[in-house]
Amino acid sequence: MNRLCKAVCTFAIALSTTVTCLRAFGQATILDDVQRLAPGVVADTALGYIYGYPLMMFGVTGRIGNNVPDAMTKLGGAPLNQFGKEMVLPDATFAAVVLPSTSTLYASSFLNLCQEPVILHIPNMSGRFFILQMLDGWTEVSAQSPGTRLGSMEGDYVLVGPDCGAYKQPLITGNFVDVIRMPTSSMWIIGRIYTSGSDSDINYIKSSIYPGLTLTPWSKYKQGEPYTPPDTLSTQPYGDVVTPPVRQVDAMEACAFFGNLASMLYYNPPVKQQDDLAVLALKRLGVVAGQPFDCTTLRDDKLNSIQQGLILAKKILDTNIATRPTRTGWTVSLDVGNYGVRYLLRAEVAKDALGANRAVDAVYGYTQTDGSGNALNGSKNYVIHFKKPGLNQGIPPVSSKAFWSLTIYDANGKLVPSPDSTVEWNAVGIPMVQNHPACPNSDGSLDIYLQPTTPTNVQQKCNWLPTPPKSGYIAFLRLYMPDQVVLDGDWIPPAIGSN
Structure with a gap:
């Protein structure tokens, strides 16, 4: 050599x-x-x-997201140290980001902690699943990221960065739920809040949760007065957004x-x-x-x-040598979110799935092939058979406080429009996704049907996900708060078979 x-x-x-x-x-x-x-x-x-x-x-990504005058102009965008809050679930016309979730509303913020800490206030979530994933500049996820898994309470959380040049971070005193110390001045919060998808549930999040989910600069917080973020900031004339x-x-x-x-x-x-x-x-x-x-x-x-x-x-x-699919054809990421010296894996995730969660909070799996390794064809009929709960390749095992969903996207990562006006969902999951419950079999197993046209069988239609005719597509599985059997690699999704 x-x-x-x-x-x-x-x-x-x-x-x-x-x-x-x-x-x-x-x-x-x-x-x-x-x-x-x-x-x-x-x-x-x-x-x-x-x-x-x-x-x-x-x-x-942060420069593009921050280059807006306010938190309402662009979906997912907000000025530095402000939340951009998603107000509606995406549909097939949505093109702002690829692989959008239809089971959570997002609240996202890029922060700069160089000049002072920031106070995050979390409202009463009333038992609703949520995760406020916190990433440092290297995309490492903080183990202190508040959420349902940690039993995070309503209250104030202090976000503190390292000393920055001549600026020394202040001594933090006060009645705070937690002090979260980030290793970098740059920080990204990706908030995911579960919704059943009904109009009333989405309206509840907008009226009763979003107003209390806030970010306040340390200097303003110490003044003890209500803080309103500026909403008429100038945008930068340079840079491709x-x-x-x-x-x-x-x-x-x-x-x-x-x-x-x-x-x-x-x-x-x-x-x-x-x-x-x-x-x-x-x-x-x-x-x-x-x-x-x-x-x-x-x-x-x-x-x-x-x-x-x-x-x-x-x-x-x-x-993509750091990731490999399972024997059923799904690529399932169990070792992302914290990388250490695994620089190649970290770079691959940043390239293909920037902002990935730690597996204890969420596990994602995707495939573009059937169980025989052939590319999925939107003109063909397929079925995914999840065995009854408790078995390998069974119903995805997640905490009773969380949920799972399966979504179909076209080859470009967009949701697939339904050819049936009576079917308004793009995903199937448990307990409920897009105001639609799944229909398990009598033995507790579940069959999900992937095909371009409406099934004639009522139960099959209940579990039907439309596919794009004459083209390939992506099947994407989300498991929030997965059970230990998933984290240990002893559960994998079943292969997609012909129907």
């Missing part, structure tokens, strides 16, 4: 992969391209890119990527000791927190090596 292959294989091991050198780095042509280059710079660039990719995705974040980040040249990364590192410090090797790799490239990264000062050979390292890193990300 030559020096280059040894170098890149060492890099692959550092990324916690278990694949061979050739598989980890794709086709032999990639190796042929980099054999002529200095392997140290190539490897440093690839490691630095994959290590920093989630932070860049976080930054671009239309192109999806993943396309923007993937289109960045090396100089732009590492220049932006150096700036973001100042507010989002790496984890000491854990990330030391990645930080050293970036430093050898000239990428240092808070300092400009100027490609014009680099020698041509080093710049060329950096460009080749970027190609290598993108090739690695495109192979």
Whole structure:
């Protein structure tokens, strides 16, 4: 094995992969391209890119979400340190985000904790399932994320970042439910609140829960007076707010990527000791927190090596080698949300499912193939048979305080319109999704039918999910507060079979 292959294989091991050198780095042509280059710079660039990719995705997503004058102009958007609250469930015309949930209303906020803490107030949820997932700038999820699983109470929660430059975080005193300390100044709250989908239930959330779900700057909170967020902020004239974040980040040249990364590192410090090797790799490239990264000062050979390292890193990300489907064809993520040194997995999740929950709060599974490995065809009839509860491949096992749902999306991640005016749902689940209960069999099992036309059988129609005729599609499963059997990998979704 030559020096280059040894170098890149060492890099692959550092990324916690278990694949061979050739598989980890794709086709032999990639190796042929980099054999002529200095392997140290190539490897440093690839490691630095994959290590920093989630932070860049976080930054671009936040910039797009925050570039609005108020919290009502754009769905999911809100100024910094304010909640953007979803007022209606999506339907087949919805295109703001891909794979939208039809069983939860979202309340999302990007925060900057550099100048002062922020007070989060959680209202009385009256036993309703919710999770306020809290991510740092690296997309690591805080174990203190309030929600039903933790039995989080009504009251005030203090969100505190690290000391930021000359600013030192204040001593927190007072009658707070919890003090949540984030390791980075950048923070993202993704709130999910269960709704049965009825008009009355959605109206209850809007009138009785949303008004009490608030964010207040520490300085305003200490004044003891009601705080109203500004609603006439100016937007930034620069920056693309239309192109999806993943396309923007993937289109960045090396100089732009590492220049932006150096700036973001100042507010989002790496984890000491854990990330030391990645930080050293970036430093050898000239990428240092808070300092400009100027490609014009680099020698041509080093710049060329950096460009080749970027190609290598993108090739690695495109192979999705850190995730593999189950034997029934579903890809189920059980080890996301907290990553440590698993930089490749973290980058893959940021690329494909930015904002993933920890498995103890939610497990997602998806497939685009049937049980034989063939691509799903919207013109064909399929069935998913969930056995009775308590069995592997049975009814998804989740807490009685939570729920599960199965949704069908077209190949672009949009909900599929129903050809039947009497069917207004895009998902089936338990206890209820989109104001529609599932219809189990007499033995407790459940059959869900995937087909383009309305079933003639009444029970089949109750469990029918329309599919897009003549095209492929995505089956997406959500399990909130899954039982331990799911977390241990002893339960997997059943294969999709022909009907």
